[in-house]
Amino acid sequence: EAQVTQNPRYLITVTGKKLTVTCSQNMNHEYMSWYRQDPGLGLRQIYYSMNVEVTDKGDVPEGYKVSRKEKRNFPLILESPSPNQTSLYFCASSPYPEGGANEKLFFGSGTQLSVL
Amino acid sequence: QKEVEQNSGPLSVPEGAIASLNCTYSDRGSQSFFWYRQYSGKSPELIMSIYSNGDKEDGRFTAQLNKASQYVSLLIRDSQPSDSATYLCAVKEGYSTLTFGKGTMLLVSP
Numbered sequence: 573e574a575q576v577t578q579n580p581r582y583l584i585t586v587t588g589k590k591l592t593v594t595c596s597q598n599m600n601h602e603y604m605s606w607y608r609q610d611p612g613l614g615l616r617q618i619y620y621s622m623n624v625e626v627t628d629k630g631d632v633p634e635g636y637k638v639s640r641k642e643k644r645n646f647p648l649i650l651e652s653p654s655p656n657q658t659s660l661y662f663c664a665s666s667p668y669p670e671g672g673a674n675e676k677l678f679f680g681s682g683t684q685l686s687v688l
Numbered sequence: 689q690k691e692v693e694q695n696s697g698p699l700s701v702p703e704g705a706i707a708s709l710n711c712t713y714s715d716r717g718s719q720s721f722f723w724y725r726q727y728s729g730k731s732p733e734l735i736m737s738i739y740s741n742g743d744k745e746d747g748r749f750t751a752q753l754n755k756a757s758q759y760v761s762l763l764i765r766d767s768q769p770s771d772s773a774t775y776l777c778a779v780k781e782g783y784s785t786l787t788f789g790k791g792t793m794l795l796v797s798p
Contacts, residue, residue: 605785607788612696612790613790614776614790614791615732615776615788616788617785662731675720675722675780676737677724677732677734679731679732680731681730681731682730
């Protein structure tokens, strides 16, 4: 089954404790992206990657790191989480990073992160 | 900063009515327009994309685009309670990434 898999689904942590949220897609998509979703603020892009070893900042990259060593994986790293990073996080992938008539983002099921 | 504006709602319509969801965008260079539906606690899913001025119909859904007015809308005919969700408008210019609106909550009452 074609899918984007995020883990964990729920995560509670404490301020300053490094964490990684994993994202993997089995569709051979070139484009992958991380979003956070907060009430009243909508979906905001954190980082994106157009291909292996190519990453770029989105609208809210502060406090986050990413890497794209393999095409299928795009982990999100919080080196020192803070309470303002409490949010719902979505990973997404797409086969058409440069646009196209059938462009579509495939989303993972989300990770609800709480930083105490 | 590109902006995509949506009324947060909730937009309440009775079952069987037409729901009209609206979206405006700030970047005149935008070329691709999308509507995503998001059920509570779930991830967004694409329901419509539109690239040219005019209407595009897919079943009960019609997307309308007016680039001169920088306006895109989604009409849902014969609304069903299962259509109750948040609808996200997303806009893209060329090779840039998507910019999402904050979403409009739609409530369809039986």
